[in-house]
Amino acid sequence: MKIQLFTDLRFTTNPRPTGVGKHIVQLATGLASSEAHDLSLLVAGDQAAQHQAGALAAMDGHRLPLPWKASEAVWNLTGRPYMDRWSDQPDWVYCPKNDFIPIKHSRVAVTIHGAHELDPEFPQSSNLSSRINRIRRRLSYRRMLEQADLVFTVSTFLQQQMMDWFQVPEEKFCVVGNGVESEFFEAAELPFGRSGERDRGPYVLCVGGLNRLDGGDRMLRLAAALQASAPEMRVLLAGADHEADLLAQAEAHPNLQLLGYTQPQQLAAYMKDAVALFYPTRYETFGIAAAEAMAVGTPVVTCRSTAIPEIVADAGIYVNPDNADESADVISNLLRDSSLWQNHSSLGIERARAYSWQACVDRVGDAFLTNGWHGKVTLTIK
Numbered sequence: 001m002k003i004q005l006f007t008d009l010r011f012t013t014n015p016r017p018t019g020v021g022k023h024i025v026q027l028a029t030g031l032a033s034s035e036a037h038d039l040s041l042l043v044a045g046d047q048a049a050q051h052q053a054g055a056l057a058a059m060d061g062h063r064l065p066l067p068w069k070a071s072e073a074v075w076n077l078t079g080r081p082y083m084d085r086w087s088d089q090p091d092w093v094y095c096p097k098n099d100f101i102p103i104k105h106s107r108v109a110v111t112i113h114g115a116h117e118l119d120p121e122f123p124q125s126s127n128l129s130s131r132i133n134r135i136r137r138r139l140s141y142r143r144m145l146e147q148a149d150l151v152f153t154v155s156t157f158l159q160q161q162m163m164d165w166f167q168v169p170e171e172k173f174c175v176v177g178n179g180v181e182s183e184f185f186e187a188a189e190l191p192f193g194r195s196g197e198r199d200r201g202p203y204v205l206c207v208g209g210l211n212r213l214d215g216g217d218r219m220l221r222l223a224a225a226l227q228a229s230a231p232e233m234r235v236l237l238a239g240a241d242h243e244a245d246l247l248a249q250a251e252a253h254p255n256l257q258l259l260g261y262t263q264p265q266q267l268a269a270y271m272k273d274a275v276a277l278f279y280p281t282r283y284e285t286f287g288i289a290a291a292e293a294m295a296v297g298t299p300v301v302t303c304r305s306t307a308i309p310e311i312v313a314d315a316g317i318y319v320n321p322d323n324a325d326e327s328a329d330v331i332s333n334l335l336r337d338s339s340l341w342q343n344h345s346s347l348g349i350e351r352a353r354a355y356s357w358q359a360c361v362d363r364v365g366d367a368f369l370t371n372g373w374h375g376k377v378t379l380t381i382k
Contacts, residue, residue, distance in 0.1 A: 006042040041060065048063065064083060092106060112141075112144075178291070180291050190272065207238050222280075238260075282306075287302075
C-alpha cells in the first residue's frame with residue numbers, strides 16, 4: 001500500500017511535543033516500519049529544513065511548489081490547485097492532523113484531533129481576530145471533510161461533533177484514538193519514590209496549565225480547599241500553558257508547585273508517586289494525561305466533560321470540578337483508604353491497555369488496507 005503523508009513538519013521538530021505532535025510522529029514511523037506500507041512525505045516548499053531536522057528525516061520527501069502558509073491560505077479559500085502532479089500517485093494521501101490538501105486522483109484520509117473553537121457550547125471570544133479564525137477554521141474543516149474518503153478521529157465524542165456540525169455520514173469515520181508512551185506503562189512496574197517528591201509529603205498532580213480550557217481556575221480552587229482541609233497535601237502542576245491572571249493568582253497558594261514542561265520519563269515518575277491525577281478539563285477530545293495516569297496506575301479524579309468518560313470509563317472517580325470541597329474530600333479519601341486507591345489503580349491499568357501507540361498504528365493501517373472508495377470502517381476502541 002503506497003501512502004504519502006502531508007502535514008506541518010514543524011510538529012516533527014518540536015523538542016516539547018504536544019499530543020498532536022506525538023500522534024504525527026508515532027503514526028508516521030509506525031506505518032513506515034510496516035512491510036504492508038510504503039510511506040513517503042509531501043513536503044511544503046519552505047519545509048525542507050524541517051524535514052531534514054525532524055523525526056521523519058529518514059523518509060523520502062516530494063517537494064510541493066508553495067510554502068506552508070501560502071498553500072494553506074490558497075487551498076482553504078479556493079480548494080485549488082490540485083497537488084496530484086507533485087505527488088507519487090499513491091493509494092492514499094494521509095494527513096495525520098487537521099490539514100487540507102487538494103487531491104483529485106488518490107484517496108485521502110485525514111485525522112481530526114479537535115476544534116473547540118467551533119463548538120457553539122464552548123465560551124468564545126467575540127473579538128474580530130477570533131471571529132475571523134473561526135470562519136477560517138470552519139471553511140478548512142468543511143473542505144477537509146468533503147474531500148476525505150476516510151476520516152480518523154481520536155474519540156467517538158469528536159466523531160459525533162463532526163457528524164453534527166458538518167453533516168458527514170458515519171460511514172466515513174474510523175475512531176483510532178491516541179497512544180501512551182512506553183515510559184508510563186513501564187512506570188507501573190517500578191518502585192515508588194523516583195520523582196524525588198514523595199518524601200516531602202503527599203501530593204495530587206495536575207497536567208496542562210493554569211488556563212481555563214484545562215480547568216486551571218479549578219486547580220487553584222482545589223489548592224485552596226486542600227490548604228484548609230488537608231494542609232499536608234500539595235498540588236503539583238506539570239505544564240507551562242498559563243494565562244497571566246491565573247498565573248498571578250497562583251502566588252496566593254503556598255501548597256501549589258509549578259513544575260513547567262516535564263519530559264515523559266519524569267512525568268511518569270511524578271504520576272507514579274501522586275495520590276491522584278486531578279483532571280478538571282473543560283474540553284478534551286481524548287485526554288492523554290488521563291490515559292497516561294491510568295497506565296502508571298494512578299487514580300484519576302476527573303469530570304464528565306466531553307470525551308473524558310469515553311476514555312476513562314469506570315476507572316475514574318467523577319466529581320463536580322467546580323465544587324472544590326468535594327474534589328478535596330475525594331482526594332483525601334484516596335490518601336486514607338488504601339483499598340479504594342488500589343481498586344482504581346487496578347482499573348486504570350486495565351483500561352490503559354487499549355491506548356498503546358502500536359494499537360493506534362494497527363487501527364490506522366487496517367483501515368487503509370480494508371477501506372475502499374465506499375467501504376465502511378467500523379474499527380473502534382473497545
